[in-house]
Amino acid sequence: MEPISGQEAQALPDFVLQQFAPGNGEYNHQQLYRILQGGIRQSALPAGHKLPPTRAMAEALGIARNTVVQVYEQLVLEGLAQAGVGRGTYVAEAAPGFVGRVRAALRGGGPVASPLSQRGADLVQGALASPMQWGAFTPGVPEVRMFPAKVWSRLQSQAWREVTPAHLSYATGAGHPALREAIADYLGGTRGVACDAAQVVVTSGTQQALHLVAHLLADSGDRVWLEDPGYWGARAMFRAAGLALEPVDLDAEGLAPSAQQLEKPPRLMFLSPAHQYPTGVLMSHGRRRQLLDYAARHRVWIVEDDYDSEFRFAARPLPALQGLDEQGRVLYLGTFSKTLYPSLRLAYLVLPRDLVESFTRALNELYREGQTLQQVVLARFLREGHYARHIRRMRGVYAARRAALIEAVTARFGTRLPLLGSDAGLHLVLGLPDAADDAAVADEALAAGVMTRPLSMYSLRRPAPHKGLVLGYGAVTEPEIRAAFDRLAAVLARHV
Ligand SMILES: Cc1ncc(COP(=O)(O)O)c(C=O)c1O
Structure with a gap:
């Protein structure tokens, strides 16, 4: 230059x-x-x-x-x-x-x-992190204003009263034992995850879990299948680890690798079967079986990201893919970012037994496990039933917000613009015509004070095959949803 x-x-x-x-x-x-x-x-x-x-x-x-x-x-x-x-x-x-x-x-x-x-x-x-992480319609953010802060601070005070030097020193394990136990019980009871506490490794967010997965299970240049469109956080982590990213199409049943792709098994595949991110596809039982068989036959690791399945409003969710896995090929990821609050930075991996020791060592070698006192608090929060109660309450809140957003969209555009996303989660995708420039729409919306993410940003392909806007409603009240959608609709009217 x-x-x-x-x-x-x-x-x-x-x-x-x-x-x-x-x-x-x-x-x-x-x-x-x-x-x-x-x-x-x-x-x-x-x-x-x-x-x-x-x-x-x-x-x-x-x-x-x-x-x-x-x-x-x-x-x-x-x-x-x-x-x-x-x-x-x-x-x-x-x-x-x-x-x-x-x-x-x-x-x-x-x-x-x-x-x-x-x-x-x-x-x-290549960094794509959003310029705004709060307000209409920032995707992926829960309603943190309803977090039961009083209960949490009571448990926090109790934890400090009972603090021991071990809580404040370097931790050397895979998470506080009481939290690992509570997570294993919770997952067995609600998500059909087959595990015990020894398989649970607590991490600082899903991103750290992905970092460990990428570095421990793949070498630079190894191929990873990614849902396309798919989660940009996983894409960034795998790319930074030097992996070769391979976009794989979706159909109505979930990940749909082509015959050509099936001939060349990757080292890893990253899936969000309960609620594909961001399109919302629920992976069918048949597809789950096929992918598990394929992974077992070709020794492919499946990384299952179960990031928001607590919030399913109609049908009961299908149990986790991990629960069907008899060959130890699935690494299950969960997070407290959506159910509690993102800056807590606590998430977990559920690992096949023979990987636990290596992951624990690597976690301590690279980061040193931490936040022990927060983990003590969280374990009690789960054990005493506050977690289940909070999720039940928020499910109702999010269902109403989702309905308000759907109503606002259909009142303005009828069925002209499709809405994707099964009956779950904290966001919807508003489909735009393939010729639309969704990045320009998102930019103009941001200038009008409304945050959206263009669907094309979630795709590795250029030009991106599908256009749309990802709209998060989790952190937006119903009146705010209506007002913000009015502003967004004025921008959209110039493009569609
Ligand atoms: C698909 C998906 N997985 C996982 C996460 C959670 O990431 P973390 O646990 O690092 O907050 C998010 C958050 O936006 C997400 O969208």
């Missing part, structure tokens, strides 16, 4: 235009941010360089001006750019961190190199 001098400021839209690709599944603001940030980091946009006015940039790219404003503000916030009233926005003279180090290297005459590894740069550039 050639540096752009001060006089060539007007050429910037060209420089951005070369890289900017609307509809590539990334939000417009994220894409523009990534391109500009990359330009600054690689000194293609030198210190003092004036960025074009937001209106000119927006027109050149065919995106909303607000999107550009938002990106400039983010660059300023991070110290990469500076803004003065009436002066416009400039690349910062002394941006912190990375840029500072690049400049220092330049001054010393050394090579200008990114401090990031190739893997690090890929990870950061």
